[in-house]
Every structure is written in structure tokens, then in C-alpha cells.
Amino acid sequence: MSQVGFRVLGPVTVAGPGGPAELVGGRQRTLVGLLALAGGSVVSRDRLVDALWGEDPPRTALRTLHSHVSRVRQALEAAGLPDLLLTREPGYTLAIPRDCVDAHRFDAAVLRARTALDAGAWADAAAGLQEALGLWHGDALADGPPHGWAAAEVTRLHEMRLAAQEELWEARLRLGEHGQGVAELERLVAEHPSREGLARLLMLALYRSGRRADALERYHLLRERLADELGVDPDVRLQRLHTAILRGDPDLDLAAVAAPPPPEPIAVTPAQLPPPVGHFAGRAAHLDELDGWLAGPSGESRVVVICGPAGMGKTAFAAQWTRRIKESFPDGQLFLDLRGEDPDASLPPSEALAYVLRGLGVPADRVPQHVADQLGLYRSLIGPRRMLLVLDDAGTADHVLPLVPPTPTSLLVVTSRRRLAALAAYHEVRQVELDVLAPDEAMALLRGVLGPARVAAETAEAAQLARLCGGIPLALRLAAAKLAARPRQPIADLVAELSGDDRLDVLAIDGDTRSVRNVLATVHDSLSGSAAALFRLLGLHPGVTFSTHLSAALTGISHGRARRDLDELASAHLITEVHSGRYRMHDLIRIYAVEQAAETDAADRAAATTRILDWYLAIAHAANRILDPARDRVPAADTAFEPPFARTPDAVLAFLDREHANLVAVVVHAERHGHLAVTWQLSYLIAGYFESRGHAGDRVEIYRRGHAAAVRLGDRVAEGMMLSGLGVALITAHRHDEALDQLRAALVVMASTGDERGRGHVYNNIAATLGELRQFEAATEACEQALAVHTANNHRLGVLLALNNLGHLHARTGRLDLSLSCLEQGLALARQDGDVRLEGAIWHSMGETHGYRGDDEAAMACFGEALALRRTTGNLLYQSSTLHQIGTVQLRSGRTDEALATFAEEYQISRSTNDEHLQSIALADLGSARLAAGDPAGARADLRRALELRERIPDDYELGIVQQLIAELDRHDQAGSSSGSGSADF
Template sequence: MYHSESIAEWEPDLAEPIVVRLLGPIEVIGPQGAAILVGARQRSLVALLALQPGKAMGSERIIDGLWGEEAPRTALRTLQSHLARIRHALAQAGLPNVLLSGPAGHVLQLPALAVDAHVFADRVRHARACLAAGALHEAVTAFQEGLGLWRGEAFQDGEANGQASAEVGVLHDMRSSAVEDLGDARLRLGDHARVIGDLQQLLAEHPYREKPAGLLMLALYRAGRGAEALTIYQRLRADLAEGLGADPGPELQQLHAAILRQDPALEIKAAQPISGPAELPPRVGYFTGRVDEFADLDKLLAVREVETDHKIVLVSGAAGMGKSALAVEWAHHVARRFPDGQLFVDLLGHDPQTTLGPAAVVSRLLRGLGVPAERVPDELSEQASLYRSLIHDRRYLILLDNARSVEQLLPAVPATRTSLLVITSRQELSALAVRQPVHFVQMGALDRDTGLSLLRRAVDTERIEGDRAAAAELVDFCGGMPLAIRITAARLASRPALTIADLVGDIRLRELDALAVPGDAAGIRAVFASAYQSLSAPVRRTFALLSLHPGPSFSVHLAAAATGGTTAQTEAHLAELAGTSLVIQEGDRYRFHDLIRLYAAECAKAQEAAAGAQARICDWYLGIAHAANRVLDPGRNRVAIAAEPAQVPFGLTHQETIEFLEGEQPSLGPVVRWAAATDHNVAAWQLTYLVAGFYDSRGRHDRLEMCGAGLRAAQELGHAEAEVLMRNLYAATCVQMRRFTEALEQLDAALNLALRLPDAWYRATTYTNKAVANTWLRRFDAAQDAFERALEIHATISKPHDIALCLNNLGDVQRRAGKGDEALAYLQRALDIAATLAMPRLEAIIRHSKGQAHQALGAHALALAEFGQALVLRRQIGDRRGEASALEDIGAIHFELQQTSQAIAAYQEALELSRLLENTHLESVLLDRIGEALLQEGDLPAAATALQHSLRLRRQIPDLHEEERLQRNLDKLGQPRG
């Protein structure tokens, strides 16, 4: 138990926030003055704890730091005496409850930045970031602030032994490196005269360090003291040869040679700041016109800092009007006005299925600012706070392209006017102006002259002027839409023999109301018609039929299936479509620009093969799902399809299968819903069933909607067996989402149907899922009864896979009910059956359950062995969900054995998987377990962070058992209850 009832962090109410000074004589300054620390060991003890404030340090480590290998037998008793005296001295200085002791060790409960060594490290980190970004003056200031904290040698009147001695050495190395980097920054600024003295002193202290030698040589040379610079090199070369038998490195040799020949490159140039992030995409080719819009934006930029509060520009307009082209062009034009950098994110707002959420937007901005992915906070509010801190009072240009909603944008709005946010959107987003001052730029069509200018630049001036009337007609057909003009220009440029008059003659009007431009709706339709008609008949057919695919992108294999062609033929068709900008190639997948998809869909209506293509798309997905299911979950065998693809486009290993389905995953839900909406109901429910094993492993968030569509399709067909399967899948998904009441409602409806079916298997699988739901609700008697009913049926119909699963589940119930020996008996029977089936997923499930049973009986070594084997199997088959569960239980055993570092490592690995799986319940559980382990280690601030985050997530997904455990851990911190 800690000596203090309160462990809240003390925040010094002082003008100078530093409380503990280690960079010189050791001092502690509290509100009531300096703490009186008697003797070197008391000072050293405070210093050791201050090296890791807020974290507990065990007595053994402290004794090692104070005495090293010469610790007396009475060291522990002496340590306790020192601690008591220090605690009294701190209280006298106005720092009560700062030095705490508990089972995990002793902790100086102060923020890190209350210790000068940590402030020094923080300032050096900031300075180096500024140096890397070319902010030289800011870098010099930060280096000077950090180095100014040194008042002598670290631990000057204390002692440090063992590991502590190494940590003090690290501080001195950091100091030397900071002096070097400060010299580097000053040299870049041309301040060579002031650098010389510091570098001479550093080189005297460290005669073998090459970086200060090089900086000193350069400073001397620039100060007109070239002979001295050469002497520095000769002296270092002699010292290295005599002391180390080595020569100076190549960089120093090159500098020496440059000084000898008085290379002009050594002279100081005007500072050229190294830019920060420069994420703007390339300018669009042949950008033309938009003079008024440019002038409007330039005027805004000229007056905004003194006359307006505008920090947001919204460029809006119809699709294809060149919003992104304008924003990118202008951003490049003014980039120099934002020296800290330019950030860019495509919000993908054209498609509600793929558009980025607010957290994804801010996360990408943070990564653009250099924050490593693993350091990006999980909570949106924390992400936004970090983002605004990083850009505060700096000059960034932030371009967010293709916005769909105000909610996407609000977290990215800068807090100060020094940065500018530029947004493009098809939506007016006028609600944004209710919250923030917004400068609106509305994009309209290009006039005829500007359109002709674009044609001249993209094609050829002589060719356009040679038939100006036809060119003007062509621009008119395009309705002034830049995208349409560009598509037409691409066709002209790629076919030099094609006359503009012939191209205009090919244009035919088609219905395309979604692409209407005020004043000339037919023109855009005509442009796409012209591009379409220029294709060969087979490519036109491919173009049209691919629009039937409802997913966001497609592979060449799907395209071949949709058209009924070979892979080679389809690749050639896609290459032609990509070459004319009618499809976009991204790696090995393709997608339509959403404008062009609309036109392609109109073309598909005229294709007699459209109905057949729909059926082929469904059949292709069923085929690959069936092949994948045989690899991932062969026990799931209630669907037999008519035919599989002639060639399965993935290797039949678990990993290759999983990787392939990961690429198709964004399309699976849309395909199921589309199939159900287009009278392909059999395909809808069968596909939902066949990809269940993939979703069990990957835990994607869209599964419930897919199951709902599959269920409606089965009901539409009046197919009772299919409806039972779909209700069971829907219920299993609800269980994963902790929606147990909804799961049981579905299962009750499924059982009513199953009881009327001649095949008893449907009753058995429904009883099994009812038992699982009841197990999670801790209704163990009801769960065991349902499992026993299922086992009786499975034994009658002799399904080894199902029998093994049922025995596993019965063992799990026995274990949860506290009957470990009975559990192991069931589980061994299950494992014996699984050994004959060569099903790694089934074996992994059973071994995991055996590990849990051994753990319940206290047989930790046996439990770890079973969990380890389960983990190996699950990694082999790409079962992320099972992998996370195995790691969670491995961490739990290490925690029971008080091996907290191993426990935290396992929990952290599982936590990463839970976030990939978007499993909020599991994420909350793991954060609670991590917090509990950190409590055991004595790292109270980190424990509080993890537990509070767990509590926020738990409020979204209630679970009484987990809430009670979480609150017990929060109580140990004195945290408020949720």
C-alpha cells in the first residue's frame, strides 16, 4: 500500500516549473524552498528516481545504482531509512505525497517535465525536428534552451553505479551531440564566428569525434582561417592513427580536400530551409483558365492576416468541373507562403462506402506531420488536439480533396489563422460556415475561348486552329466541363489522323441526367458517347458490363468473368480503357471515375448481355468464395455451388486465400446487397454463408449488414434451410458485437424453423449457437443443456467436425462453471477427433480451450504450451481473431506469474489485432488488462491512461463482468467510477 492516500500528480505552482535538477549539483526545489538532502546517497537516490518520474523503481535496482557491486548486507534497511528522511525533507520543501512506495517499488510522483534532464531531452528533440524542417532560428533557440539547463556535470555531487552510471553517460553524450547540432544550425545561418569557441572546447573534450572536427574546420574556413582548419584535420588524423589505428572518415576527407582547393560550395549561402511535408499531388497537365478564381484566392491570401478571420477556403461545384485541379494548381502557386509544409488528404467523398471518417482524416494528417502510426492516439478528440498542437502558430497549407460532409472536416480546422485549410467538394457544405468563417469559391463551366485554349495546349495549336469551327463545336458539346474536354483531347492526341470534324460527327446524344451542366446537359453525354464509340466493339462491351459490378474496384479476373472473355483478352481491353482514361488502374485493380461509371451504366442498359453478366458476376464470387471456404473452414459445407471458376486466382494456402479475400472484402457486402436487390437471392445468401470463415478470422465491421441482406434473400426465396443458416450467422455476428439479446431472438426464430425441417443438423447448429450466447451471458446451465442437445444430434448423424466442436464447447462451459477436470475430459475427446480431420482451425480452437482449462486448474506450463500451439496454428491460417484471443490468454498467465513485462508485451500485440479487427469489446478488455499489469509494475500514469481509455470504450459496449473488473482496477487508482 502506498504511504499516501492520494496519488494525484502534484503540479508545481511556480514560475519555474523544474522541481528536480540533475544537470549539475543535485537539487530539489519545492514551493517552500530547497529540500535539505543530507549526503551524497540521499541526493543520488532522488536523482535515480527522477530519471524515470512517475514510474516505480524496485529496491534491487536502486541498491545497484547507489552501491553497485559493493552493496552492504544492510543496504535494504539503509535504503528504507534514506527514503523516510527524503520523504520528510520533501514535505518540508512543500512537496508532500511526492515520494511514494508500494509493492512494485518506489516512485517520484512528478511529471517528467518537472525534471531538468527530461526538459533538456524534450528541447533537444524539438530542436532536431526544427533543424530537419529547416526552421534554423527556432532550432538554435531550442538547443540553447536545452543546453542552458546544464550547470556542470550530471549527478555532480552524487553517485551513480551500474545501470544508473550508463544513464548518466547517455545524458553527457546527448549534451555533446546537442552542442554539435547547435553548431551545425549556426553554421547554416552563417554564424560561424560564434561557433568556433564551443566547437574547440568540445573537440578538446572528445578528440576523436569527427563531427565537431568537421564543423570546426568549416567554421574556421568561413572565418578566413583556412590554415587553422587544415591544422585541425592534420591533428585529428594523427590522433586517430596513433590512438585507434584509423583514418578520418570519407566525409571529413572530402571536406579537407574541398578546403585545399577552396571549393566555392563551402561558402555560406542564403539559408535554404528544408521544407516540411510536401504532399501536394502533381499539377494537372495543361491547366488553363480560372483567372478570376485565382485572383480571388490571391486577394484572400493577401488580406486574410490583417482584415479577415478566414482560415478555410471551400472550392465547390459540379462533378468534373476541375475543383481539384484548381485547388492543387493554386496550392503549388502559393506553397512558398507556407514554409512549414503542405499537407494533402483525399477524403474519397464521391462514394459513401469509401469516404474517410473524421478520425481517418486527422490520422492521415498526423502521419503527414511526421507522427509515427503507432503514436497516433486512438480517440478522435486526442488526435485533433495533437494535430492542432503540431500546427499551432505555424504556417501550413492543408488541402482536403473530395469532401463529403462537414463532420469529416471539423477536426482538421486549424485553431489559428497562420495556417490555411483548402477544401474541395461537390457538396455546398454551407453548414461549415455556421461554425467557421469560410471563403467560398464556386466552380462553373469553362467558356468557349478557355475550352479552346485547353484543347490547343493538350492537342496542338495548328490542328485546332486548322478547324476552329469544329473545335468550337467540340468544346460546346463538352458543356465547358474540363474533364470532358480532357477526355476528348486525349482521344485527338492519341489519333493524329482523326480530324476534329470527324470526331464531332461521331458524337451522339445519350441520356445522362446525372451529369447535367446548367445550360447544356446533352453535351457531356455526347462527349462520353464519342469516347465510347471510338472503342472497338469488344472493348465497348467490356466497358459497359463492368459498370454492373457494385463494388468500388475490380480485378482482371472479375472483369474476365463478367464479360465471359479470357484473362489475356480482358487485360488488353482494360489497358485500352485505362489508356483513354475511361477506367483508372491502381496496382492490380481497376476502378471507374464515378462520372464515367454513370455513363457506362447507361451503356449497359443497351447490352443484351447485361443479364448474363450479372449472373456471371454472382457466379464468380460464389466460385472464389467456395474455393476459399474449402481452405479456411472446410467444416462449413452446407452449400454446394454449380461450378467454380476455371482458374482460382489465388494459391490454395490459408495466407494466400486470406490475402486475396482482403482485396475483395470492400466488394463482398455490396455484391451481396446487389444480388439480393436484382433477384439473385440464391447467390446473396450462399455468398454470405461461404465467406463466413473469412469474416470469423478477420472480423470486418460490415458483416451484420451482409447477414441481414442474406437473411432477406432467403426469406424472399421461402428457403427454410437457408433462413436457418442466415439467422444463425446473424446471431453469431451479434454475439461478436455483444448484442446477446438480439442474437437469442434470431436463434429462437431459427429454432422454430429448424424443428420443422427433416434434417436434424439445422436444429443442432442452432442449439450450439444458443449455447454460445448463453455461455457469454454466464447462464451455464442453459448453455450446457443446449450443447448436450446439439451433441446428441451430431452423434446420431455422425458428423466428426461438428461432434468435435460440440465437445469443445461443452468443455468450455464446464471450465467456466469451475469444473476444470470435467472440461479437460471433454476437450481431450474433441482433440482426438480433430487429429483425424486435418483441420488446423478446429485444432486451434480446441487447443485454446484446453489451455484455458489448464489455466483454470493452475497448470500454467501446460496452459502456455496449449496456447502456444494454438497461436502457431492461427497465425498459419491468418486467423487474426483467434490469434488475439490466444495472445490475451498468454498475457493473462504471465500476469498471474507476476511476469508483467511479458504480460504487457502479449497484451499489446493482441491490442493491435483488436484494432485491426475493429473489435471494441476486445480492445476495451485488453486496455483493462494492460492497465492492471501497469498497476502491478507501479507505472501509475500509464495505468491510468489505459484504464480510462478502456472505460470510454466499455461505455459503448456494456458487459457487467468486464465492467466490474475494470472498476476494481480504477479503484486502485482512486479514479471515478463510470
């Protein structure tokens, strides 16, 4: 990519083979600049929104970001750079080498120059730093002003430039260029009057230029400024320089400045790696990945960061890998525990450097006192050698940066509970993120500690133990250690102990401070106040995952603030991002969060619980208005919460798909905490989601909770609605007899409250239930009652539903003209009302009616209209039903290949809805199509699975279809078999 250049150190520009890219507007330039700085890493959409708009982005921010990305792609393509800006979840990346970006070339040039500085090669260092600073053409991202974290990134780049300027003049003063240095250093000091390093260099340049009084005056000006602004004195180095200038110390003269002595040979070959952890298990893919990386080409430096949540075995993994590669580093291996997660015990850089220098054989009395001198000696000693350095438990990137080897001949391995993202801003980093062990790896660890025979004797109990430990190596080791100390205790006993409410207490061993709770406590205690508060409150959330938006609502802070706190929790590996802007906690971490939440003030807990439920209620209202606006019997609450999705069915359903696992838990949570009105209202409002996506079991559970809440409230109107909704949920679960019981009970309650609209809907639902039971005459009678009630109350939606159901029932009983008459009336009303959902349903029913008449062409036209409308609403259940009808007509018409494709789509949809009834129908459809296509083996496999599902979801009519197809398949096999062998046993 020699013709490619991304410039961010000044105005943002991109040069390609086709010329410069035309980036329009500050946000497009900021976007390109930040992706270029990321060096090929993915930047999430949420972080880009924060960088482009700050704490309070507009609701259209994500859509606008997509637009900017599209336009930037066009600009890059016009410049001869296609396929560079890639979408990679959860955001975007630029597929370019680091040396195409001036900021990364600047980093590399400064690193080389610092190596020369450490070696006393002043001329080489000065030339390298001059080259690096020549890459700057103004302030970083000068014409693309960023916000939030990106503004901090710009500040970091400016700090690096200033540090390089200091180092340049350090080298040039060593070369005797004090005369030229005075003017430039005067300018820099004027721009940065409180910068002590620049003041020191200017004082030295003035002194060597014969301007001793001016040098002393500079010191007094700085001392007054620091006292006025910060209340501090100049640092010790400046004070010593001031004293030396007062005395006219000859050591300040240029002639006294000698090159540093050459590094002394290391007296010993250090071998400090810790012993490997006993019974190490799993992680094979990560170990192989690192082996491959180490064997590949090296860059400017070699740094590996092994990160992950507390208790994931990062140190054990580092010990395992470094022991298998140590022969590649014959000059020795150093190990240092930085204790970074303990603020009271963590090693500052000076102590860490001193420890490493002693490990390199430097006598304690010869270790320099100042960090800068220690750093120079360390780099000089390790620079030409092949050494392995392991830094365990680093807290921040600042812990690690001074100890990065200056050449790629050595390797630095770092373990940390944080990702240390700032480290990658300075060096090329290979990151390995450890998560929980896979089930087979967890079982291997238990077998290693307890012995294969003991685990084999209680395999199911051991697997349950692994699940209760969450696959976390520390928890597994503690549990296994308990069992190892009690060789006669059944594994089942410990499983029972861990199944209680005190799982973290059980996962502790007397005399061992590394319990799961203690380890998590050290992480929690290192958090900022706002992040710790958010973590505790998240312990009150009953769901599996949570979003950025919920976190903001939970704490009452802005979305941008919440995102920063979540970034801190994710960096500490207390939460894991599973989707852009959506997070989860590992089981044991969640238990700890629940404990922390329980220790907060009761009033604060109650307020947070109310905020959680209010947020879900606001989301449910907003979703309901898009998915099913006619479901309007719960008035909208007055809330400040904005829905975190675009106002389209696809966007709403996609968001609720990610919340799906939480919905039952939130309804149960509301009921348990006495929020009974919220309980039944949530049940009512999210019915539109289940109508589209299935999940019948969850829908039944939610309505049972809603009904119980309405009864406890004594709200008879709500009770009737919940009984009606429960009946519909039971219909979708294919439990028709139970559905009829609930619907008939709903009629009684609604009659007592005068809920005529509700009664009409219940009659419609009874008709649907009886139709599923093939009791068509009774179903027709119920549907006519529904039509009469809705007509008397002028309830248009109810009339539409009744007309569609009547049309369907008349078709099933052979009254085709009457069917079309009802459906045509309904179609006209649906179009007048703009009801896309019901218009699709009526087109589907009309297709069925034309099919019964034998008019396949008219049927296909109607089903095509129905499918198109149903796709716009995102209703998967209805799409599956229409695809079944389309495929049936295709198969009947001899278009077997088309039918196979249609039935395959039907099956995929039925699986996504977790509806086994629909899955069985779809598999039977596939089986019939494969049989027609001459694939009896494929047909038999599909029909066998259809039969298995049908045994769990009984339906005599559908069972008869499957059995008929199996009989046809058996006849086909017998006709084609010369041996007369029988068919497979179904």
C-alpha cells in the same frame, strides 16, 4: 556505377564488378531486359506476367515470377550488384541510372545526332548515329523472347534502329558517300522491301552513282509491291523523286545540296500562356515538387506530363505552375491546345508544328509544307533558346514527340488524360498525376468562389457538397458557380439536389458545354470498342473495387485481353489501380458508367449480372473449401472460373480482404435482381471469412439478406440455416439477446424439416450465447443436447464442437477434471480428422482450464500450441483471444514487458477486425500492463478508451473489469499525490 552494364540490344547480358551475371533461361533474361528498359520505373507484376507468358499464363505464374526474381537477385549479387532489383508495389524496379543500359544510351546518342542533323552538321550527325547503332549486337532481347506488350516494345526498339539507319544514310549521302551507300542500302531494302524511306535513299544513291535506270527500276518494284500488298501508291516524296530522276533534275546532284540556312531570329517574344484560373486551390505539394525538380540538374531534355482523370484541373494546374516559372524562360512561352481527346478536331503534327512556327515568328508563307522540314526548322529555331512550351490536352505520345525541345534549356509541359507512357521510351519525363482534391482543398475552393462567410454559415453542408462532387475540381467549380448565381440559395438545397439519382444533370450549367457528363463522354468516345464495352459493363458491378479476374469474367474474354482493356481505361484515367490487379472508379465516373450500362441491351445487362454473381459464387466456393471445408451444405457449382488465389488460408484471406468492401454489396445486388438462391448461398459460403476477420456488422447484414431470400424462395432448409447463421453473426456482434431469438426460431424451422445436423449446431450456438451471458448451467445443458444430437447422427464436426464447448463451460464452473476429460477426447478426434482449426480451439480451452488450476506453465504450453495453429489458419479473432490469455499469464507471472508486447499485438489485431468488443478487452489488458509497469498516464489513456468502447458494446462482466482497473489506478494516484488532487473524470 561505371562498372555496371545492362545490354538489351542483342542477347541480354549484365556486367558487374564481380563479372557477368549468370541469367538462366529465357524468362530470366526477359525479366532483366524489361526492368532495364523501364529506366528505374516500377513494372507491375501483372504486366511482367503478361510479358513472360502472354494472354493465358499458368495459374502458378505469379509464384514462378517470384522465383525468377529471387534467382535474378542472386545472380546480380554474385556479379557484385546487390540491392539493385527492388520490390516496389505493385511490382519490381531496377535501381540503376539510365546510362547503365545500352538502349537508353542509344536513345540519347540518337537525340544528339538528330540535333546535329537539324543544324546541317552532317559529319557530326553521321558520327553520332554510327556510335548509336554500334550499341546493337543483334535483335533486342534476342535470347529472351517476350510476349504481349513487351513484344510490342521490342518492335518499337527495332523501329528506332531502322529510323536511325535511315537518318545515318541521309547524313552520309549529304556527305557524298553514295558509292559506299548503295551496297548497304540494297541490304536494308532487301530486309524491309516496303520501307519507303529506305527506297528513297537507295534511289538517290543509285542515281548519284550514275545508275539512273536502276534507280527507276527500284521505284517500279516498290510501286508494284505497295499496290499488291496494300493497294496504295508510293508517298508524295517518292513520286517527286521519281519525276526528278526521269527529268535528270540538277537539284538532285550533290553540289546542289546545301546546308540549311541558319535559323532566323525570332521576330517576337511569344507570351501565349493562358490566364490563371480564378480561385485556384490545393496542389501545393505537386507545385513544390515541380519547383524542386526544375531547380535540379537537367538531363537530355526537360519534359513534364501532367495527367489525371477528366475534370481534375490539369490545365488549371499547368497554368498555375508555368506562370510562376515563366521568368526562367526569357525567350518566350508558347501554348497550344492539341484537342487530343476529340478525334474530329485534334491537331495533326503538321498543323501543330505550323502553329508553333508561326508563334516563333516565322511568316505563314515561309512555314515549310512537309513535316520533316517543319520539324527541322522548329528544332533549329528553339534549340539554342530558353523557351517554355505548353501542350494542352494531348491524346497520344505521337501528338507530343515532334515538339520535344532538342536541348534542356527549354521546357515542355504537357497535359493529358492519359499517362503517355510511350513518351518516356524516348525522353526523360517528369510525371505529375493529379487526383481528387483533399477535403480541406475542396473546401478552400468553395470558400474562394462563394466567399468564406457563406461557407462558414453552412460548414457541414459545404463539406457534404464537396463529398458529393467527389473532390473533382470541375464538379466543385460547376456546383459553386450554380450557387454563386443564386446568392440567396442555401447550400443545403444544392446538396439535396445532388443527393438524387441525377447528380450529373445537376452538375451542368446552361450554355457551358464542359459539364461533367460531357467531359466524361469525350473520354469514353475515344476508347477502343472492347475497352468501352468493358467500361459500360463495369457500371453493373455493385462493389467499390474490382479485379482483373472479375473483368475477364464479366466480359467473357481471356485474362490477358481484359488486362489490356483495363490498361487502356487506366491510361485514360477512367479507373485507378489501387492494388496490383485491382481498380476503382471515382464516384462521378462510376455514376457515368452506370448510366452507360443502363443504355445497353437488357438481355446483355442480365447476362452480365449473372456472370458477376456466378464469379463471386465460384470464388466463395473456392475460398470456403480452404477456410472451412466442413461447411459443405451448398454444392459446388459447375463453373469455368478459376480462383485467383493460391490454395492457402493466407492467400484466400488476403484476396477476400481486398474484396471485403464488395461482399455486402454483391449479396444485396443478388437479392435485388432476383437471384435468391445465390443470395443465401453466398451468405453461407463466406461465413468462414467473417469467422476469421470479424466485421460483425457486415456479417449480420449478409445473413439478414440471406434469410429474407430463403423465405421468398420458400426454401425452409435454407431458411433454417440462415437463421442459425444470423444467430452466430449476432453473437459476434455481441447482441446476445437477439442471437437467442434467431437461434430458437432456427430450432423450430429445423425441427419441421428434419434437419438434425442443423439442430445440433444450433444447440451448440445457443450454448455459446448463454456462455457469453454467463448463464453457465443453461449453456452446459444446451451443449449436452448438441453433443447428444451429433452423436446420434455420427456428425464428427458437431461432436468436436460440443466437446470443446463443454470443456470450456465445465472449466468456467469449476469442474476442471471433467473439463480436461472432454477436451482430451476432442483433441484426439481433431487430430484424427486433421482439423487444425478445432485442434487450435481445443488447445486454447485446455490452456484456460490449466489456468484455472493455477498451472501457468501448462497453460502457456497449451496457449502456445493454440496460437501456432491459429496463425496457420489466419483466423484473427481466435488469435486475439489466445493472445489475451497468453498476456494474462505473462502479467500474472511478473513478465510485464512480455505482456505489454503481447497485449499490443492483441490490440492491433482487434483493430484490424473492426471488433470494438475485442478492442475494449485489449485496451483494458494494455491498461493493466501499463499500470504494472509503472506507467499510470499510459494506463489511464488506455482505460479511458476501453470505457468509451464498452459504453457502445455493453458487457457487464467486461465493464466490471475496466471499472476495477480504474479504481485501482485512482488508488495509485491518491497514494502518490501529496496534494490530494482527484483523478481524471471517466
